Every structure is written in structure tokens, then in C-alpha cells.
Amino acid sequence: MTTGTTAAERRAARRPVPRDVRLFWWASASDALGTQASGVVLPLLLLGLGHSAATVGLVAGVSTAAGLLLAPLAAVPADRGSRKAVMFWSATVSALAMAGVTAAVATGEPPLALVLGAVLVERLSTAVYEAAAAGTVAMIAPAADCPRVVAGLAAGDQGALILGPALGGALYQLARALPFLADAVSYAVAAGCVRALRSDLRPVRDPAPGTAANGSARVAEAAAGPTSTPVPDRGLRSLRSELGAGLALVRTSPLLRLVVTWTATVNGVIVALYYGAVFTLQKGGHGGAPMGLVLALSGAAGLVGSLAAPRVVGRIGAARLLVTVSWLLVPLAAGLATADGPWTYGALFGVFCLLMPLVAVVLQSRALQETPPSLQARTGAVLASAVGGSAALAPVVAGVFVTRVGTAAPAVICAGLLTALAWRTTVVRSRLTGATA
Numbered sequence: 001m002t003t004g005t006t007a008a009e010r011r012a013a014r015r016p017v018p019r020d021v022r023l024f025w026w027a028s029a030s031d032a033l034g035t036q037a038s039g040v041v042l043p044l045l046l047l048g049l050g051h052s053a054a055t056v057g058l059v060a061g062v063s064t065a066a067g068l069l070l071a072p073l074a075a076v077p078a079d080r081g082s083r084k085a086v087m088f089w090s091a092t093v094s095a096l097a098m099a100g101v102t103a104a105v106a107t108g109e110p111p112l113a114l115v116l117g118a119v120l121v122e123r124l125s126t127a128v129y130e131a132a133a134a135g136t137v138a139m140i141a142p143a144a145d146c147p148r149v150v151a152g153l154a155a156g157d158q159g160a161l162i163l164g165p166a167l168g169g170a171l172y173q174l175a176r177a178l179p180f181l182a183d184a185v186s187y188a189v190a191a192g193c194v195r196a197l198r199s200d201l202r203p204v205r206d207p208a209p210g211t212a213a214n215g216s217a218r219v220a221e222a223a224a225g226p227t228s229t230p231v232p233d234r235g236l237r238s239l240r241s242e243l244g245a246g247l248a249l250v251r252t253s254p255l256l257r258l259v260v261t262w263t264a265t266v267n268g269v270i271v272a273l274y275y276g277a278v279f280t281l282q283k284g285g286h287g288g289a290p291m292g293l294v295l296a297l298s299g300a301a302g303l304v305g306s307l308a309a310p311r312v313v314g315r316i317g318a319a320r321l322l323v324t325v326s327w328l329l330v331p332l333a334a335g336l337a338t339a340d341g342p343w344t345y346g347a348l349f350g351v352f353c354l355l356m357p358l359v360a361v362v363l364q365s366r367a368l369q370e371t372p373p374s375l376q377a378r379t380g381a382v383l384a385s386a387v388g389g390s391a392a393l394a395p396v397v398a399g400v401f402v403t404r405v406g407t408a409a410p411a412v413i414c415a416g417l418l419t420a421l422a423w424r425t426t427v428v429r430s431r432l433t434g435a436t437a
Helices: 008-013 018-038 040-046 053-106 110-134 136-140 143-174 178-195 214-225 236-252 255-284 288-316 318-336 343-370 373-404 407-432
Strands: none
Touching: 008 407, 018 053, 018 136, 018 143, 018 178, 018 373, 040 053, 040 110, 053 110, 053 136, 053 178, 110 288, 110 373, 136 255, 136 343, 136 373, 143 178, 143 288, 143 343, 178 343, 236 255, 236 373, 255 288, 255 318, 255 373, 255 407, 288 343, 288 407, 318 343, 343 373
């Protein structure tokens, strides 16, 4: 990891945004906006149809687990040259699934099996899309443009986090089917944007200079086999080798191990802190509005952090920023252990979400540059599985500690985890300084 931006990255920041990058931004932002709009009202719909909270939780858990299991499988054909087709058809299937939910809800009281089946199809298709999209940035932009492209994607996600729930709630008040119709339209827009991409999203056999400069990346790519055309099935052993290529690369790359460790830990921590705040505010007699305030402030701060990330990295340097932010997150988590009001939670979460994207953009950009084109989707699937697993486990852990210890326990535990992560990041930083960018 370099300590600052290169001259090429500074020139890239001043260039106009290429057409395909804009299309990919629109596809990602549209997808995220629709998902947030429908996701916030799906529990309300199921509860309104008379189903229990346990059923709602089961739907969320099963769909998340299914997506985590399917993403690595979908990453193989994407890396083998079918990236654009996989993205287009998965977005199309998601649009059809949400259109089915819209029609079912609009006609009256849909059966649970129909709603659950459509939601599961949509979640699985979304997991496939995200797995295939993981390596698209490296295909549509040169390495020097990666920080700006990743920052734009993160800004779109944060903007959707702010606007999506509000849009979904407003549409739900007008008609129960409208949020799901909006989600279907958003998937259709994403499919159209992917279809309009002119870039060749098929990886070449030999990576471009600087794309996979370390020996471990070249070894992992060679083990994965030729990459310019799809490879015929060679049996179960070949499939296991294909699926494990991304994990093998992560194990052999210090930078990628840092990316996975830092991202999974911090995302799990912020989910645990959020649920700890929910439990604390609920115990204090606060309703849903305070949590809406916390989410709004967090989303707005995350949007600012994502947009500012490339400029901040240019001024401070990637390695120094990584260590600084890692240590700054520790007192913020510890402060949440003593917070008792929505404004305090909102302020602390806001600063946390302002700082986190600064490092997330840096790490994701460096990960894209470190990974060979033929392993982008599979490596991205490893990262997504680690982040998804930690985010799924965090609410359970937070609930257990709140029940058995107290409402401050999640924040204290998270502060300890962040301290260990910051120390580890400080140690590893010296090994990464001057490494491949």
C-alpha cells in the first residue's frame, strides 16, 4: 500500500467520468435505492398480513444465508467471461420477482408462500448480481481511477440508505404495493444500464501491469486456469478448485487479508452498535422516531465521507489514514457505552459513519488493483461472505450481551475488538507501506 496517491491517480481525479462508469454508478444506485425502499416495508407487510415477528426474522435469515451460499457459485461463471450476462439476467430476474410481489399485494391478501418465494428469488438474484459486479470496476476503469469509482459507488449506497427508507415509507402509505413496484423498476433500470455498457467485461489471460503485481496473485491466477473463455466442467475436484481460487488468493495476500479483516470487523461492529442503541433507546422509553434520526444522521455522514474519501486520501496518504481512522473508531465505540439519548447516539454514529468510508474506499480500491481480472468476482465473494457473516452474527451477539450483562455491553465489547484491530493494523501497516498499489 502506498502512502499517498500517484500522479496517475491525481490526473484521473481531474478527468471527466467515462460513460460506462456513469452507467455502472446509476445501476448500483438504482438497485440500492429500490432495495432500501422495499426492504424497510417488507416486515410491515408480513406483520400486516398476520404473520409473527419470528416469521419475519426467519425470512430475513434464510434469504441472507441463501445469498451468502450462492454468491461464490455465481462468481465462477462471472470470472470466466460471463460477467455482463450474469449481471443483466440476475437484475432482470429480480425485477420480475418484485413485479410478482407487486401484483400479488395489489390484488389483496397474497399467500405467504408466494411472497416468500418471490422474495427469496429476488435475494438470490441480488446475491448473484453483486458477486458478478464485484470485479466490474477493474474492467471499466484503469487502476488510477479505482478510488474515484469506488467512492462513487459508496456514495450511491449511502444516498440510498438516506432516501430509500423514506421513499419506501411514503409509498407504503399511499398503497402497499408501491414500494415493491419501485423496487421492480429499479432493477429494470439496473438491467438496462448493464446492457448499455460498452466495455468488454471478460477478463484477459494476462493481467495488465500493476493489476496483480505480487507473486501470490499470479500463482492463484495460474491455478485458476485460462481466463479468456469459459472452461468446460472437469468434475467435482475442478469445481472445488474454481470456488476456492478467491479464498486461496486472500490467504496468500497480506493486503487482501487486511481488507477482509478490517471490513468484516468494522461492519460487524457497527451493526452490533446499532442494535445495542436500539435496545438502549427502547429501554429508555424512546420510540421509532429516534432510531430514524440515528439512521438519517449516519447515512448523511456516510455520504459525506464517501464523497470526500479520494481527496482526503490524497492529502493524508492511504497508510496513515488507515491507522489513524482505526484508532479514532475506538473512543467512538466506547462513548456509545455511556450514551443515553438519541442525539448523543446520532452524533457518535454520525462521526463513526463519516470516518469508516474513508478507509473502506481505500481498501476496496487497493483490493481491486491487487486482484487479477480472472479472480475479481470470486475474491469479491469472499469479502462479501465475510462481511455478511459478521453482519448476520452481530445482532445475535448484541442481544445476548444486552440480556445477560447490560445495555452497555455491546459497546464495550466492540471497543475492545476495535482496539485489537487498530493495533493489528498498525503492525501490518509497516509491511504494506511501499507494497503494490
